[in-house]
Amino acid sequence: MTGPEPFGARLRRAMDERGPLCVGIDPHASLLAEWGLSDDVTGLERFSRTVVEAVADRVAVLKPQSAFFERFGSRGVAVLETTVREAREAGALVVMDAKRGDIGSTMAAYAESFLHRDAPLFSDALTVSPYLGYGSLSPAVALARETGTGLFVLALTSNPEGGEVQHAIRADGRTVGATVLGHLAVENAGEEPLGSFGAVVGATLGDLSSYDLDMGGPILAPGIGAQGATAADLPAVFGGAVRNVVPNVSRGVLRHGPDAVALRDAAERFAEEVRAAVASV
Template structure:
């Protein structure tokens, strides 16, 4: 199961973080990008940038989160770049999360799942983010494919964006917030997919920008692995995130995108790989200190 592999590679690297490849061509140093743009266009520059980062960080970072929107915006060349980026990350041994937030009625959800999670998926990733707003029949096709392929999903529970509370924090039914009801369903969907490391293939997206809510969910979801977006550029700190992890400092992975892929801008250098490594080392140390590791 990929959830067991994710936990083990985090342990091996001593680093519960994910490299978020939310890459825009504007983030690529101009001198590096120019020959690739001239030869093949912006998507070629993004591909080369991603490949260099993947190679340069593979000894430090266990996991990659590829945000589909940044590739779809470049059209067919961008989709080709996304496919190649996912394939290269998997080749280099990363666990790959495709952040595409798919979700639809049952038949369409099944088609999405066939594309990304099925055993013979043509766009295979190790994990896919899923939107549960349509209810169980929009999620169970993904869960079914997780059962047969060993891959996994991260279901949106409490997202990191500022307006997430407009719906997710509404009090519903028995007095719990809507995000807590969704969290309970995530636990149900994944109850029979718990691996040898004690966590289910059905995980939860929990915004790092809402650590108190994350800590509440952690107490109620002992077998659900958390994907924690919102670190760095969105303002979440590692110290506040400790409650989203389990008592052993496991059970979650923190996604960092711009803080890593744009580290060279803050450092005032075109050496984006070295700058990203420096930031990855700083982030790892900060996370381990916060988790008492």
């Protein structure tokens, strides 16, 4: 096979070697204050560097939340560029959480911003919204295939408001969320050991046995910690698909800063709980 190694294969290896935990880099103003940092670019830079130095050499995935960097304009985006680069250099895969979604021709530009090899914000994967129609994402799918990167498509989100759209029943009797999962199954068909086109499915959602989560790609599962889910919930929520789950914890880890050792210990506790939960299935 020619071309770069696909994201799904790289992610599977990282999950096997490091465990599947994803730590979110979400520099909320309230966390900057708790860490004794100023709510400005200097505080943002210190916060992000501390998280990267504490955990990027041990967790499979880091997920910077773009909004908390964009808040500071171009200088915040420059910090985001450095964060992505340093996290990748330390061996973590970076999922850029920017939740992009637009009509196809504009979607192509969003994809180039994060998934083109020469982009300053080049990341291993990007979160995207399919709610302008799944097909609107096709330029991002095409570029991801070319550059060996991936997408995480919002399917069943962790927030309580998501249901009015995602659980809505279409004319064919399927829910909108199930339809998104179906598109991803087609995208990932035949990809071994794991497809590159993942779904975002909240860990907060309870029993999802009415959904076919086995769509051949990874499942990014936010909601553990601050939103109330625990690692122990994962088997009940995801069933057999739990082996493809990348659980995300942001504030649940970040609130242990600014001490790097405390951050690392918190991430390792979550990683251990996740390992035990996955092994129980």
